[in-house]
Each structure stands twice: as C-alpha cells, then as structure tokens.
Amino acid sequence: MxxxxxxxxxxxxxxxxxxxxxxxxxxxxxxxxxxxxxxxxxxxxxxxxxxxxxxxxxxxxxxxxxxxxxxxxxxxxxxxxxxxxxxxxxxxxxxxxxxRPTIAAVSFNGMHEFDIKAITKSLSQVGFGQGSVFDKSLLDRAEFEIKQQYLSKGKYAVEINPIITPLPRNRVGVSFDIFEGDLAKIRQISIVGNKAFSEGTLLDQLQLTTPGVMTWYTGTDKYSREKLEGDVERLRSYYLDRGYLEYSAEAPQVTISPDRRDIFITLTIHEGKPYKLTSVKLAGDLLGLNDKIQKLVTIKSGETFSAAKTNATAKAITDYLGSLGYAFANVNPNPVLDREKHEADLTFYVDPGRRVYVRRIQIGGNTRTRDEVIRREMRQQEAAWYDSTSIKASRDRIDRLGYFNDINVHNVPVAGSPDQVDIDVDVKEKPTGLVNLGVGYGTTDKVMLSAGISQDNAFGSGDSLSLQVNTSAINRAAVISHTNPYWTKDGISKTTSLYYNRTTPYTFGGATGTYAVTAIGAGLNFGIPISEYDRIFSGVSFERNSINLLDTPPQAYRDFVDAYGSKTNSFIFNLGWSKDTRDSAVAPTKGNYTKLSGNVSTMDLRYYMLSAQEQYYLPLGRSFTLAFNGLYDWGKTYGGSGKPFPIIKDVYAGGIGSVRGFEGASIGPRDTATNDYLGGSQRVVGTVQLYLPFPGASRDRTLRWFVFADAGKVSNTDGTCATGPISGPVEDPCGWRYSTGVGFSWQSPLGPLQLSYGRALNAKQGDNRQSFQFQIGTGF
Incomplete structure (x- = not known):
C-alpha cells in the first residue's frame, strides 16, 4: 500500500x-x-x-x-x-x-482605578474571558482596550504586562500586571482664534485648569478626555449664548511630554460674528393655543441671539404641551441667517404629535417597599391623559419619602398603540432603618453621646417605627412612636407615641447634677393634607412631670417647685400647618419647607408656645445650593396666675443643629446660684449654608461639603435674663451669638453623617465654646 x-x-x-x-x-x-x-x-x-x-x-x-x-x-x-x-x-x-488552549481565569494585579468585575465583563463581551479560546491577537486587543481605558482617565504612564501561565488539560491563566502611574497634569491650555473674548475669560469657562493653589483638592489639573469634551461643549455654549451662530471649533490638539507627566492642550476656534434677531415666530400645529404658547417665548426680536433662552423657550413649550397630554411633543428652534447683515429670523416649529393617555404605571427596583407605598404618591393616574406636570409632582413626592437613593420616571410608547404610553417608575432603595449615634466634644462637658433606633419604612409598608434613646451624661430619654402616613385613603396620617425623659442637667464646673426632671407621656396626632404640598396637623398628649431636688439645686428649679409643686399633670393640645415643596428629602437643592405650630397646655401647667420654621433652598447653577434656615419660638403663661413660664418647657440653642461654635444648649440665661444652662421661653435661630459638590463624587448627590454662618439668641418673653452667679456672671447671655465654619455631610451606607468645625465670632465672657461636632447614623 x-x-x-x-x-x-x-x-x-x-x-x-x-x-x-x-x-x-x-x-x-x-x-x-x-x-x-x-x-x-x-x-x-x-x-x-x-x-x-x-x-x-x-x-x-x-x-x-x-x-x-x-x-x-x-x-x-x-x-x-x-x-x-x-x-x-x-x-x-x-x-x-x-x-488552542482555553482561558481558565483572568486576573488583574495593581488595578485600583476601575472596578475589576466591570473590566472583566467588558473583555468577555469581545471574546476574551474565562472559558474562551486563547488567541494571541485577542490578548493584544484586550491589552489595548485596558490601556485605552486608562488613557481616557489621563493615566498616560500606565504599564500593562500580561503573564500567561500554562495549566493542566491544555488551559492557561492570564494575569495582567498593571502599574497605573500618576495622572498626567495639564501644564498649559492655549486657545487660538479668539478675538471677541480674552483667553482668560474663555479659560474661566473650562473645568480643566493648569495647576493652582486648590487643584490638589479639586483635581481639575488632571487630564481627562471626558472632561475635555465637556469643556469643548462649554466653549460652544458660551459663544452661542452670546449670539455667535457661526461659531465652530477644530478638534482639540493634545500633546504629552516624553516622560508622560505633562499635558499640553490647544483649542482652535472660529468665532464668527454675533447675530441679532429680527423676528421671533411660532409655526406648526399650535392647537389653537397661540396666545398661551406665545407667553412662553422669553427671547424677543431685537435681542442678541441666546442659545440658553432659545432652549429654555423650547423646553417650556414642550413641558406645557406635555401637561396637556402630548407626551412626544417636539419643538424645533430654527434660526435663518442673513450673513451679510449678521441678523437672524428665529422660528419655533411646534409639532405636538398625538395626544396620549397612560395605559399603566409600572413600578420597578423596589425589592422591599410595597408597590402601594409608591403608587399612592403618584399624581398621574392610569387610563388618564398623560400629564407631565403630574408626573414631575409624583416623582418629587416619591423622593420626599426618603426611602430611595435614586428615582427614574420615564414614559415608554406602547407598541402598536400610538395613543398610549406606559410610565415606568424605577427606584433604588436605601437603608431606611437607622441606629443614630451622636458625639459631641465641649470645653467643659467633654464627650457627650446619644443613640436611637428607627425604621422609616417598616416592613416596606411606608409606616415609621422608632425607639429613640438619649444616653448622654445629663439626659436619659426613650421615645417609642408609630406613624401611619396613610391612616385613611385620603392621606390622613396618624402618629401615636409613648415617651420617657429623665434629665439631670449640666451643672457649671462639671459638678454632679443637683436635680432631676422626669417626664412620662403619651400622644396622638393627626396630619390632614389640604393640597399637594400643604398639610394641617393637630393632636393631644398627656404628660406627667416630676422634679426631684437634690443638694444645692438651681434657684430657678426651686422657684418652679414653689410655684407649681414637685409633680404636675397636663394635657397639651397642638395645632399647626406645614408646606413642603423641596425636591428631595435626602439632599434638597431647591424648594422650601414652612411650618407654623402652636401648643397649648392645660391643667397644672398653663402656657402656650408658638413656633415657626422656614427652610429655603436656592440652586446656584448645577452644583451649588444656597440654603437658609430660620427658627422662632415664643412662649408665655396664661390665666392671670402670675406664675413664671415653666422652666421645664424652655427651649435651648447652641451646638449642632442651631448655633455651632458654642456648646450645646449653652446660649441664654444662666442660673443665679449654680450657673446652669436654663434656656428660655423665646428663641431665634438663623443659618445660611452654602453646599458645594465634593470632588470626584458627582454620582452621589448626598456627598457635599458646606460653609455656614449661624446666628441665634435665647431669652425670656417677660424680659428677664439671669446672668449667673455674682462670682462668675456671663456677659449678655440673652444677646445674639454668631459663628461660622465649614462642614461635611453625606448619606453614607451606614446612615447620615455630618461633621462640622465652627468658630464663635462674638463669644462673651463666660460663654462655653464647642468647635468640633460630629454626628453619624448607622444603617441596617
């Protein structure tokens, strides 16, 4: 053969x-x-x-x-x-x-910039991963893709070394040893072709900068391709907002030094000339709403063209049509240029599309919260005409629940039904149970602790359960409460509570408390919604107070026992109103919260306390928020008995939550015998706080730092003001106190965290300062 x-x-x-x-x-x-x-x-x-x-x-x-x-x-x-x-x-x-061998495993050594799971998944999508056939060309491609990811982050000094390890049964292990290197820094940014605006003015519009005093903190001198693309668009918007309709820019030129540490950027632009508007018109199908739509046009003829005003007008018209059921309305602004005269005719072409109604509302992402908790906040109804205003209000109401980190509401066309849409509400839940831990440090009281446990979304029902326990050296308190926000289908809420509070107040000089106040009570309160944002609340509680005077108690508490006795019983009725238009309960950026309330006590303690609170959030651009907070309380006795306002109902200020920079509760009258903090029947507190984004945390809107200024005073409505003992009086304890400082806040996975450092601006003789304050809650 x-x-x-x-x-x-x-x-x-x-x-x-x-x-x-x-x-x-x-x-x-x-x-x-x-x-x-x-x-x-x-x-x-x-x-x-x-x-x-x-x-x-x-x-x-x-x-x-x-x-x-x-x-x-x-x-x-x-x-x-x-x-x-x-x-x-x-x-x-x-x-x-x-x-060919197969890949048994892919690993990365030295990778810190990216999530390893995400990189592994992306490589497997191009055929390189565990179980795939090993191919040298695919290995080269994987190495190239990884390097491109680092280059997009500005890490030009990255070194990637793939190591192939043979394994039994014709398999290999692939390991990428990575030396990430430092981010390349921008040494120079040049703008070529600018005539109308100086280079300095244009550089101020960019997010990227050259190294400066604060760039170690902001990181804006570190090159990023995504940030550069954003800056190119910012320059374009800057010119378009000022009428330069013929503005154009060449692709940015980016060069790197031989040692891969320095970046040089050149932006070449072509400005053109600014255009003025000779006419502004509406065209298309206006649905007979010409007059109403015309009122939404904010840009006028005779003005210099502004892309910002033009886009705002287009959005306003789109939103208006959306509120009428036209979910897919399209407004297209079209400027027609006269290049010789540098004039333009601007026409808004309006296409409302078909009017649609909502077939169904679909809830997603809620693994714990029941659907009904979210649905009852929806103002858009199923089988009703689409209403963009109601959908926005629904989203804000869901956000104000405080149960979710992220909420995405979007409409989805129904296949085969051009007049129907579905509304998808996708939420991302956050821990709603908290173990609150509070820590304070003062010049005299040293460390103070408090704790509590609460569940704002018990068993996903939307009900709130809480047990608050105060464990500080001067106070022992426990409060058990339950709130059903939808006690009735109309949204009437009901809150029941039991509480116990035993206070051995601070004694000046660090001595042991010389008296104790114990309060035991129960309450029932209702909240009645009267509009989308307004609510009236009322209720009653019964409270029994007892005072135990020990050795050398404060004179003010001896006077209270002489006037009211050591044990008192009282019913306390409350009535109030609140309005909440904030866009978020977690990290508000706009809107306001207003609350007015009054308490009237009967039986042994006859007094009333009127309170007002106002919070206002003003957005300053996309990243900054200016917040104002004001608080006012005013109390007095009634009935003609001539008795003083009950000291056990005094209000306090100082410390975190009021006037930072001063020790907690220290502002206001002092006892003439012991120098104890007494509080008062009148309180005024005001805070201005500027929230700033935290560098590198653009995805977490709750992570912010802030600068603040506080002011407050505590006094008595009868005009009296005890300044403490003659041997060591406090200078003007009932006067205004001011402070300023910086702080940091974050809704961390463990719960809310806040840290502040405040400096008293006008501390008087005898004031106790408290600079550093820290508060954290642990989520579960």
Whole structure:
C-alpha cells in the first residue's frame, strides 16, 4: 500500500491566506480517492462532530487536493486550533489537530482605578474571558482596550504586562500586571482664534485648569478626555449664548511630554460674528393655543441671539404641551441667517404629535417597599391623559419619602398603540432603618453621646417605627412612636407615641447634677393634607412631670417647685400647618419647607408656645445650593396666675443643629446660684449654608461639603435674663451669638453623617465654646 502525500498547515509558519495559495500547488501531487472512513486525532475538548462539520467531504465521497486545502482553511479559520494536518492512510482520511488552549481565569494585579468585575465583563463581551479560546491577537486587543481605558482617565504612564501561565488539560491563566502611574497634569491650555473674548475669560469657562493653589483638592489639573469634551461643549455654549451662530471649533490638539507627566492642550476656534434677531415666530400645529404658547417665548426680536433662552423657550413649550397630554411633543428652534447683515429670523416649529393617555404605571427596583407605598404618591393616574406636570409632582413626592437613593420616571410608547404610553417608575432603595449615634466634644462637658433606633419604612409598608434613646451624661430619654402616613385613603396620617425623659442637667464646673426632671407621656396626632404640598396637623398628649431636688439645686428649679409643686399633670393640645415643596428629602437643592405650630397646655401647667420654621433652598447653577434656615419660638403663661413660664418647657440653642461654635444648649440665661444652662421661653435661630459638590463624587448627590454662618439668641418673653452667679456672671447671655465654619455631610451606607468645625465670632465672657461636632447614623 502506497502512502499519499501529507498536507499540513501550522499557524506559526504561515497565515491562512498563504495556505489557500499553497493548495493549488499541492493538488498536482495529490491523487483523488474515495473516502472509506474519517479519523480525527489530537482532540481534547472539541467534539469530533465539530471537525466533521468543517470538512467539505463525507464518507463515500471522492476527496481531492482542492478539498484538502479547503478543509485546512476552514478548520484553521474556526479559531479552535493552532495546527492542522490532513493525512491519507489507504482510503482513510486522517485529520490531526492541535487545539488552542482555553482561558481558565483572568486576573488583574495593581488595578485600583476601575472596578475589576466591570473590566472583566467588558473583555468577555469581545471574546476574551474565562472559558474562551486563547488567541494571541485577542490578548493584544484586550491589552489595548485596558490601556485605552486608562488613557481616557489621563493615566498616560500606565504599564500593562500580561503573564500567561500554562495549566493542566491544555488551559492557561492570564494575569495582567498593571502599574497605573500618576495622572498626567495639564501644564498649559492655549486657545487660538479668539478675538471677541480674552483667553482668560474663555479659560474661566473650562473645568480643566493648569495647576493652582486648590487643584490638589479639586483635581481639575488632571487630564481627562471626558472632561475635555465637556469643556469643548462649554466653549460652544458660551459663544452661542452670546449670539455667535457661526461659531465652530477644530478638534482639540493634545500633546504629552516624553516622560508622560505633562499635558499640553490647544483649542482652535472660529468665532464668527454675533447675530441679532429680527423676528421671533411660532409655526406648526399650535392647537389653537397661540396666545398661551406665545407667553412662553422669553427671547424677543431685537435681542442678541441666546442659545440658553432659545432652549429654555423650547423646553417650556414642550413641558406645557406635555401637561396637556402630548407626551412626544417636539419643538424645533430654527434660526435663518442673513450673513451679510449678521441678523437672524428665529422660528419655533411646534409639532405636538398625538395626544396620549397612560395605559399603566409600572413600578420597578423596589425589592422591599410595597408597590402601594409608591403608587399612592403618584399624581398621574392610569387610563388618564398623560400629564407631565403630574408626573414631575409624583416623582418629587416619591423622593420626599426618603426611602430611595435614586428615582427614574420615564414614559415608554406602547407598541402598536400610538395613543398610549406606559410610565415606568424605577427606584433604588436605601437603608431606611437607622441606629443614630451622636458625639459631641465641649470645653467643659467633654464627650457627650446619644443613640436611637428607627425604621422609616417598616416592613416596606411606608409606616415609621422608632425607639429613640438619649444616653448622654445629663439626659436619659426613650421615645417609642408609630406613624401611619396613610391612616385613611385620603392621606390622613396618624402618629401615636409613648415617651420617657429623665434629665439631670449640666451643672457649671462639671459638678454632679443637683436635680432631676422626669417626664412620662403619651400622644396622638393627626396630619390632614389640604393640597399637594400643604398639610394641617393637630393632636393631644398627656404628660406627667416630676422634679426631684437634690443638694444645692438651681434657684430657678426651686422657684418652679414653689410655684407649681414637685409633680404636675397636663394635657397639651397642638395645632399647626406645614408646606413642603423641596425636591428631595435626602439632599434638597431647591424648594422650601414652612411650618407654623402652636401648643397649648392645660391643667397644672398653663402656657402656650408658638413656633415657626422656614427652610429655603436656592440652586446656584448645577452644583451649588444656597440654603437658609430660620427658627422662632415664643412662649408665655396664661390665666392671670402670675406664675413664671415653666422652666421645664424652655427651649435651648447652641451646638449642632442651631448655633455651632458654642456648646450645646449653652446660649441664654444662666442660673443665679449654680450657673446652669436654663434656656428660655423665646428663641431665634438663623443659618445660611452654602453646599458645594465634593470632588470626584458627582454620582452621589448626598456627598457635599458646606460653609455656614449661624446666628441665634435665647431669652425670656417677660424680659428677664439671669446672668449667673455674682462670682462668675456671663456677659449678655440673652444677646445674639454668631459663628461660622465649614462642614461635611453625606448619606453614607451606614446612615447620615455630618461633621462640622465652627468658630464663635462674638463669644462673651463666660460663654462655653464647642468647635468640633460630629454626628453619624448607622444603617441596617
């Protein structure tokens, strides 16, 4: 038996194309034969049937040299083999293959800039990952993709070294050793072609900067491709907002120093000339609402063209039509240019589309919160006309619940029904149970602790349960409360509470408390919604107070016992109103919160206390928020008994939450015998706070730092003001106190965190200062 010539092809020797070109030459030396059997050698993981599927011949068919060349090409092109040989032994076709190894695992050493799981997933999508066939070309591509990710972050000094480790059963492990290096810093930004505005003015519009005093903190001198693209768009917006309709820019030129540490950026722009508007018109289908839509046009003829005003007008018209049910309204502003006169005619083309109604509202992402808790906040109803105003109000109401970190409300067209949409409400839940821990440090009282446990969304029902425990050295308190925000379907809320409070107030000089006040009570309160944002609340509580005077108690508490006795009982009725238009309960950026309330006590304690609170949030651009907070309390006795306002109902100020920079509760009258903090029946507190974004935390809107200024005073409505003992009086304790400082706040996974450092601006003789304050809540 004679052996026919052997045909083989090895990847490392020749490419596929060369194998195809080689085949005709081999055909002359290859005698055709009829295949009696096919044998496959060398396979380990690949099924023999897979190889048969690539062969152009079957048993019983004639096999030629052309088919041999085609078989080699097909098997090699499958990517499964490093080497392929075809032999003929008699009438038996023998296919010998050498399989490529598979990737057993992919690992990364030294990667800190990116999430390893995300990078692994992205590489697997391009065919490089665990279980894939190992291919040197795919390895090169994976290395290139990883490097591109680092370059987009400005890390030009990155070094990537892939290490291939052979493993049993023809497998390999792939490990990427990565040296990330430092971010390349921007040494120079040049703008070429500007005439109307100075380079300094244009550079002020950019987020990227050259190194400066604060860039160690802001990081704006570190190059990022995404930030550069954003800056190019900012320049474009700057010119368009000032009428430069022919503005254009060339692609930015970015060069890097040989040591890959310094970046040089050149922006080449073409300004053109500013355009004035000769006319502003509406066109298209205005639905007979010409007058109402015309009122929404804020840009007028005779003005210089402004892209910001134009876009705001288009959005206002779109939102207005959306409130009428036109969910897919399109408003297209089109300026027609007269280049000789540098004038433009601006026309808003309005296409309302079809009016649609909402087929269904779908809730997603709530693994714990019940659907009904979210649905009852929806102001857009199913089977009703689409209303963008109601949808926005619904989103804000859901956000004000405080149960979610992120809320996304969007409409989805219904396939085959052009007049229907579905509303998808996707939420991302956050921990709503808190173990609150409070820590304060003062010049005299040293460390103070408090704690509490609460669940704002108990069992996903929307109900609130809480147990608050104060564990400070001067106070022991426990409050158990339950709130059902939808006690009735109309949204009337009900709150029931039981509380216990035992106070051994601070004594000046660090001595042991010389008296104790114990209060035990229960309350029932209702909240009645009267509009989308307004609520009236009322209720009653019963309270029993007892005072135990020890050695040398404060004179003010001895006077209280003389006037009211050591034990008192009272019913306290409350009535109030609140209005909440804030866009978020977690991290408000706009809107306000107003509350007015009054308490009237009967039986043994006859007094009333009127209170007012106002919070206002003013957005300053997209990243800054200016917040104002004011608080006022005013109390007095009634009934003509001549008794003083009950000291156990005094209000206090100082410390975190009021006037930072001063020790907690220290502002106001002092006892004439012991110098204890007494509080007062009148309190005024005001705060101005500027929230600033935290560098590198753009995805977390709750992570912010702030600068603040506080002012406050505590006094008595009868005009009296105890200044403390003669031996060490406090200078003007009932006067205004001011402070300023910086702070940091974050809704962390463990709960709300706030840290502040305040400095008293006008501390008087005898005042106790408290600079550093810290508060954290632990989520569960």
């Amino acid at each position: 004679s052996l026919r010539p052997n045909l083989s092809f090895t990847k490392c020797a020749l490419p596929v194309l060369f194998a195809a070109l080689l085949a005709p030459g081999l055909a002359n030396a290859f005698a055709p034969f009829v295949v009696r059997d096919i044998r496959v050698d060398g396979i380990q993981r690949v099924d023999a049937g897979t190889i048969f599927s690539y062969l152009p011949v079957k048993v019983g068919e004639q096999f030629t040299d052309a088919q041999a060349s085609a078989a080699i090409q097909r098997l090699y092109a499958s990517g499964l083999f490093n080497d392929v040989k075809i032999d003929a032994q008699g009438n038996v076709l023998v296919v010998t293959v050498k399989e």
